Amino acid sequence: VSARTLPATRPLNKERKWVGKSIRRIEDPKFLRGRGNYIDDLRVDGMLHAALVRSPYPHATIKNIDAEEARSVPGVVAVVTGAEALELADPLPDFGPAPEKHTWRCLAAEKVRYVGEGVAAVVATSRYVAEDAADLVTVEYEQLPPVVDPEQALEPGAPLIHEPLQSNVAYERVFTFGDVDRDFAEADVVVADTGDDEDNLVVVLLSKKKSKARCIARVNNPANKTIFESLDPDDPVTVISSTELILDVLNEHVNASKYRSMLETMHLFGKGNMQLVKVAIPAQSPIADKTIAELNLPHNSVVVAIDRPDRDLEIPNGDTRLRAGDSMIVIVKNGAAERIRTLLTTP
Amino acid sequence: MNVPIELTVNGVRHQAEVEPRMLLVDFLRERLNLSSVHIGCEHGVCGTCTVQMDGKCIRSCITFTPQANGSEVTTAEALADGPQLHPLQDAFWEKQALQCGYCTPGMLMVCEELLRDNPRPSAEEVRERISSNLCRCTGYQFIIEAVMHAAAHYGEGPAAQIAEVTR
Numbered sequence: 062v063s064a065r066t067l068p069a070t071r072p073l074n075k076e077r078k079w080v081g082k083s084i085r086r087i088e089d090p091k092f093l094r095g096r097g098n099y100i101d102d103l104r105v106d107g108m109l110h111a112a113l114v115r116s117p118y119p120h121a122t123i124k125n126i127d128a129e130e131a132r133s134v135p136g137v138v139a140v141v142t143g144a145e146a147l148e149l150a151d152p153l154p155d156f157g158p159a160p161e162k163h164t165w166r167c168l169a170a171e172k173v174r175y176v177g178e179g180v181a182a183v184v185a186t187s188r189y190v191a192e193d194a195a196d197l198v199t200v201e202y203e204q205l206p207p208v209v210d211p212e213q214a215l216e217p218g219a220p221l222i223h224e225p226l227q228s229n230v231a232y233e234r235v236f237t238f239g240d241v242d243r244d245f246a247e248a249d250v251v252v253a254d255t256g257d258d259e260d261n262l263v264v265v266l267l268s269k270k271k272s273k274a275r276c277i278a279r280v281n282n283p284a285n286k287t288i289f290e291s292l293d294p295d296d297p298v299t300v301i302s303s304t305e306l307i308l309d310v311l312n313e314h315v316n317a318s319k320y321r322s323m324l325e326t327m328h329l330f331g332k333g334n335m336q337l338v339k340v341a342i343p344a345q346s347p348i349a350d351k352t353i354a355e356l357n358l359p360h361n362s363v364v365v366a367i368d369r370p371d372r373d374l375e376i377p378n379g380d381t382r383l384r385a386g387d388s389m390i391v392i393v394k395n396g397a398a399e400r401i402r403t404l405l406t407t408p
Numbered sequence: 409m410n411v412p413i414e415l416t417v418n419g420v421r422h423q424a425e426v427e428p429r430m431l432l433v434d435f436l437r438e439r440l441n442l443s444s445v446h447i448g449c450e451h452g453v454c455g456t457c458t459v460q461m462d463g464k465c466i467r468s469c470i471t472f473t474p475q476a477n478g479s480e481v482t483t484a485e486a487l488a489d490g491p492q493l494h495p496l497q498d499a500f501w502e503k504q505a506l507q508c509g510y511c512t513p514g515m516l517m518v519c520e521e522l523l524r525d526n527p528r529p530s531a532e533e534v535r536e537r538i539s540s541n542l543c544r545c546t547g548y549q550f551i552i553e554a555v556m557h558a559a560a561h562y563g564e565g566p567a568a569q570i571a572e573v574t575r
Contacts, residue, residue: 085501092509093497095444095484099510102443188434189427 109138112191114181114198116173119207120220123172123180123200131183131197136190140198142181143168158232162225172205174222245271253278258285265289265298279303337390338398339368340405344385348405354379358391362401366390413477417442418486426473433457433468435476436483444484444513448542455541458514459483465521465540484513487520496520499558500551507545514541519555528559 091097128140141149146168153165168179181198185191208214208222214229222229245251251268253261253276261278262285268276269292276298280286289300342349348356353364367375368388375381383389393401410425417440426435436442436459445468448454452470459468460482487494493501496519506512515538522529522537529537534555535548543551 083502083504086504089501089506089509090493090497092506092512093484093493093500093516094488095442095513097509098443099446101447102437189429 109184109186110188110191112183112185112188112195113179114183114195114200116169116176116178116180116200116202118173118202118204119176119209120205120222121173121202122205123169124203125201126181127199127201128181128183130199131194134185134190134194134197136186137183137194138186139184140181140194141168141184143170143179146170146182157223157226158230159226163223173202242271245274248272248274250275250277252276255279256281258282262288265292269293275299277301336393336398337365338393338401340389340391340402342383342385342387342389342405346385346405348383349385349387350382352380352382353377356405358401358404359397361397362391362393364389364391411474413474415476415478416480418482424473428472428474430473431469432459432466432471432473432476432481435473436468436481442483442485446510446513448510453542454511454514455518456511456514458517458541460517460521463521463524465518482517484516487516494520495561496523496555496558499554499561503550503554503557505546505551505554511541511543511545515543515551519551519558522555523559529555531556 123143126142126144128142131137131140143166146166147170150167153167155163155165157163157165168182173180180200181195183191183195183198185194206220208220208229213219214222219229221227245268248268251264251272251274253264253268255261255264258281261280265276265278268274275296276293278289278298278300280289280300280302281304283302283304286300286302286305289298292298356364358364364377366389367377367381367383368390369375369384370386374390389405391401409427411428412423412425414421414423416422417436422440424435424439426439433445433447436445437447445459446456447469448456450469452467455467457467457469458465460466461471461476461479463480463482487497494516496516500506500512500516505515518538518541519534522534526533531552534552538548538551538555
């Protein structure tokens with residue numbers, strides 16, 4: 062299995078206008094002011110209100126509906142039963158497995174198939190009257206055995222919810238992409254190298270189930286390291302923690318204590334409005350052969366190190382003389398980086 | 409059969425005669441056209457009908473209108489000061505704390521009361537307080553961030569502004 066590989070990162074060389082920004086949605090103020098105008102907020106002249114009579118049973122045949130009392134309530138305009146709706150309304154679009162064999166209706170006509178399925182609608186001049194009248198509709202049911210468990214619904218002889226379909230299976234399809242089992246079986250090594258620890262964990266678990274291959278997993282959050290390490294004591298997963306890797310590299314290359322403290326300081330930039338920039342000094346640079354004091358840098362910037370080819374980082378002072386080929390590491394206030402770079406590299 | 413009531417809604421005094429069983433949510437929506445007060449579950453679970461009665465959040469879908477007699481009711485319509493959004497509304501906007509907007513008025517009323525009681529809540533306290541209201545779009549995290557943002561950026565602002573509206 063080839064784990065998802067991460068694209069190479071490109072340096073962000075300028076501020077972008079839209080990409081990567083949180084944009085305020087133009088439609089939000091109306092929602093925030095309570096002026097969303099949802100269906101329930103619509104008002105039209107002569108508008109009536111409907112209340113539904115709903116099934117209390119998960120599966121039952123409708124034997125009879127008596128709506129006479131409901132129809133006599135002042136303010137009631139109509140009571141429409143499921144059987145009447147067959148005449149008044151077209152079928153609903155059927156998204157089931159066999160639309161040619163089956164018809165969906167807005168109200169149940171012959172039997173109900175779930176608790177809460179509508180069997181009659183009461184229309185009245187107000188919602189209060191409509192709900193009062195809905196309570197007066199008497200429905201006679203004959204209960205049928207319900208199916209409440211998907212696995213039991215698949216068993217032969219399970220009660221059928223939609224008889225014309227001769228099955229309770231609404232949809233069946235197996236999704237197959239490539240010969241995954243063969244790939245696992247033939248693999249020598251399985252590498253889980255995504256930026257998402259959960260994805261990597263799934264790959265490792267799959268591999269342990271389907272393959273004898275050695276596993277190498279990248280762990281992005283060091284806190285997850287022990288999870289990977291404890292997965293298989295007999296054939297341990299080789300865990301590569303990206304955070305620890307970076308720390309190791311720093312440890313290896315930064316030994317002198319003064320640089321170490323500088324690096325610790327650099328971590329603080331994450332919080333503040335400061336930025337560390339590197340300014341290269343090309344051959345014809347106007348600042349080559351000048352001392353740092355002669356640069357007259359703005360007061361909100363400090364040169365903290367000089368990176369000189371083939372030499373260790375150097376901590377400068379005002380008398381340090383710059384040479385072509387050097388790079389200066391400068392701390393600047395945010396936003397001023399480009400200004401400093403221009404100041405130092407243009408004649 | 410109708411009963412007379414008198415109440416103040418968003419600073420305006422109203423007199424009306426209503427059926428004793430008329431729900432406050434229907435009174436606010438049907439009689440006063442305050443459509444920020446949404447109807448969701450209709451039985452006090454989802455919180456989208458939340459309004460403030462004398463400064464305290466209540467669910468208007470399980471409150472009879474006569475229960476609000478003599479009280480001062482505040483709805484989300486009263487949060488903004490004309491064109492100027494309430495700091496909480498602005499924070500919800502900034503932090504993407506809404507999508508469809510259906511729960512938003514109720515959320516705003518709950519969060520406004522929270523910040524008035526506790527101008528510097530912890531994220532945990534915000535989470536606890538909005539547990540009364542359901543949101544199906546945001547996963548709540550952005551709402552919590554919006555309230556924290558409002559609390560951090562506006563300080564006593566929300567409390568001071570709403571005090572004028574509800575008093």
